[in-house]
Amino acid sequence: MSPARAALSLAGVAKTIKTPFSRRPGFTVGPLNLSISEGEIVGLIGANGAGKTTTLKLLLGLLVPDAGRIELAGVPLDRDSWQRDVGYLPEQPAFYDYLSGREFMRFVGDLFGLERKTLAARIESLLTRVGIAESAHRPIRTYSKGMQQRLGIAQALLNDPKVLLLDEPMSGLDPLGRLFVRDLLLELRAQGKSILFSTHVIPDAEYVCDRLALMKAGQMPAVGTFDELLGLPTGFEIAAVRATMPGAVPRPGEADRFIRRVEPSELTRAIDDVLSHGAHLVSVSPIRASVEDLLSSSNPESDK
Amino acid sequence: MSPLSSIRRLWAVAYNTFLESVRQRLFFGVVFFALLLMLTALVLKDISVHQDKKIVADIGLGAIDFFGTIIAIFLGADLVGRDIERRTLHLLLVKPLRRSEFILGRYLGLCLTLFTSVVLMSLGLAMALATVNGDFSANIGKAVYSLLLQLCLTGAIAVFFSTTSSRVLAILGSTVVAVLGRLTDVLKNASLIIEGFPDWLGKAMYFSLPNLLNFDLKNRAIYGDVLPGAILLDLTFYALAYSAALLALGALAFRRRDLK
Amino acid sequence: MKGLLALLVVGALTVPLTQIRIDASRDALGPEPDTSSVWTGRVVRALSGGYADLLADLYWMRAVQYYGRQKNAGAGFANLRPLLETAAELDHRFRIVYRYGAVFLSEPVPIGAGTPEVGVRFLALGAGRNPLDWRMRQEQGLFAFFYMNDPKGGSEILLQASKVPGAPPWMAALAAQILSRGGELEAALDMWRLIHEQSESGILRDNAVDQIKIVRSKIAARDAQEAIRRHREQSGGSMPTLAQYRRAGIIREVADLAGIEFTFDADTGAVSIARSSPLWRRN
Secondary structure, eight states: OOOOOSSEEEEEEEEEEEOOOOOOOOOOEEEEEEEOOOTEEEEEEEEETSHHHHHHHHHTTOOOOOOEEEEETTEEESSSGGGGGEEESSOOOOOOSSBBBBHHHHHHHHHHTTTTHOOOOHHHHHHHHHGGGGGTTTBBBGGOHHHHHHHHHHHTTTTSEEEEEEEEETOOOOHHHHHHHHHHHHHHTTTOOEEEEEEEEEHHOOOOOOHHEEEETTEEEEOOOOHHOOOSEEEEEEEEOOOTTTTOOEEEEEEEEEEEEOOOOHHHHHHHHHTTOEEEEEEEEEOOOOOOHHHHOOOOOOOO | OOHHHHHHHHHHHHHHHHHHHSSHHHHHHHHHHHHHHHHHHHHHHGGGGOHHHHHHHHHHHHHHHHHHHHHHHHHTTTHHHHHHHHHHHHHHSSSSSSSHHHHHHHHHHHHHHHHHHHHHHHHHHHHHHHHTTOOOOHHHHHHEEEEEEEHHHHHHHHHHHHSSSSSHHHHHHHHHHHHHHHHHHHHHHHHHHHTOOOHHHHHHHHHHHGGGGGGGGHHHTTTTTTOOOOOOOOHHHHHHHHHHHHHHOOOOOOOOHOOO | OHHHHHHHHHHHHHHHHHHHHHHHHHHTTOOOOOOOOOHHHHHOOOOOOOOHHHHHHHHHHHHHHHHHHHHHTTOOOHHHHHHHHHHHHHHHHHHHHHHHHOOOOOOOTTTTTOOOHHHHHHHHHHHHHOTTTTTHHHHHHHHHHHOOOHHHHHHHHHHHHHHHOOOOHHHHHHHHHHHHHHTHHHHHHHHHHHHHSSTTHHHHHHHHHHHHHHHHHHHHHHHHHHHHHHHHHHSSSOSHHHHHHHHSSSOSSSBBBBBBOOEETTTTTTOOOOTTSTTOOOO
């Protein structure tokens, strides 16, 4: 962790959520420890019910922690000014659906006290960026789930936040939409924004995240880069088309595709080999434990 | 955060609340029924033996009171709870919007809604009165203003319950308090009516419950009594003070409420 | 779906049929006693929660409907008083309830309840609750006179009414007139003298002067008539003219204060102010 001020940090944060009038012990989250730097994307990974949403809500003050300290953009959570630097997209965002998309953005902008002209320009640019500018005059209740998700992203960006907290940002989106969000996240990172987003779809995280924070049963058993968590690849699997690829076997079910497993040290030579035989390279995949494995293992690695 | 930006946020929430309320079927339905009732008054007057103006005024003011109360309770009790249930609040509270600003803004929006409904119903009353050659006198105007204060106070009761409980409980709680608030003269003298009822308890209830009967100037207005401005000023202060206390209490309770 | 429709139809048909049965069995039990419920006016008022005026209107309309229905059926007015009292309790200033209500209560059966004392008391209640309403007191006074044949009581009430601020100046005159018409002339004379003293010069004072003359003349006529009656009893005979009675020293006055001779009926011995006199008033 760099000594520079973290954009987001949790230290010893814990919360027990009880159903009132119930004798059941309740669901405990934490103690959680996590730090995110500027210009970093961290994925909060876990199965449904692992506590990802609860963690985000604790970060945003929607739930009051029983213990621990939270800082957003360097400001402790119980001060008033952190909201200006934070953008939040909840899971399945709910809007005032009798308002149009534009009206809703204006309402949010009023809450930020943004100057009218700046606000208007920014609204239009964001609505265009997320691709719903043409429907912005219609009431939100006429929007599809994907459109509502895009609007949610737009409102999260309205105040040009330094830190973004996104709960399942890809949910409800078709493949093009998911691609759009991924590209957007990378773009935002390039602008120096810090992003924490939760998902239970691991490939989404793998594509954009610098680090992962695993959540399981309310605990955060592991935080680190892919390499740190999963270890370095024990090998690589090269897939190619139409091989006369030495040492290759056909991929199960795919007569034209062939795969070959090689040691990490042999990777470059193997690729040259494949290409020199006139085959087309399809993919190169590391062989290592998967995140799914990590999540389902009974002995999670400790935080590195 | 400057006061000006706070006002802007309050207005944003208030106006949004107003739009939401007046686009609801409940609002229109209630106003419609009130106006319908005023039409009924025109029929009833014929069987009342030359009391047409009085009856039309009584029914009109009674309708504003009753239906306004329904709007105040049913819309007010929903104002916070529904946002929590639908999770629209989750989006809003991570903006620079204090929870207390949200509650106050919602309440102001409700007051705006109540004002609109009272104006509409008053227009209906004025038209009904004109039909029987009565007029919407300054006194009736004062009685209507007083009713508006009462409705805003009732709305504050409902918003308070909305911050602390679910929608159903909020409606129930508000209704109970609103009914008790109309029986304050009975409560005050409960020790005379009910054997063994401690006098101090009756008086305590009288001073602590919202005394909605304070705002009932209907009889005085209809009989043309002088209603000095000082009375209206006192009533305004009472409504403001009580509402402020309720909203503050609600905001305090809401501060630490978990939004699941 | 079909099952639900069937249920709906069966239910819809059953309801009116069952209602007919219920009505029949209820009739078989005999008529319900015409009791007023425990909801006395004060209880209703206490629970009215700010809707007292509206409820007053409703009770008043009920009273009117009840009066009309019972009158047509010739069925008596047992519930009339509680309905009126409740309406008046809900709105103390509901004048028409006292006024018309008193009529309904005071008119003789079968037009009304035939309870004038209740009617007058009801008006007294209204007058007490509305001390500045001289009209209420006026009604009360007139009712005492008309329905209870109590000119003295009525006149006293009217005099009270005349003292209410805003009462018209002729109210006291009315009080005195009632006394006079009721036969208590000395009291009327006193009242007119009082009025004469209290009135400023002008129409009222002049009227008082006239009325004093009338009453004094009436007193004179009455005294003369009384003296003649005594004489006829004692002597067994009668004289044909007033002048003869005066000459005989039996009476003192033969004319009213306008100087016009009284009318004398020699057969009955009645003495009254002559029709031709300016002091004559149709009774």
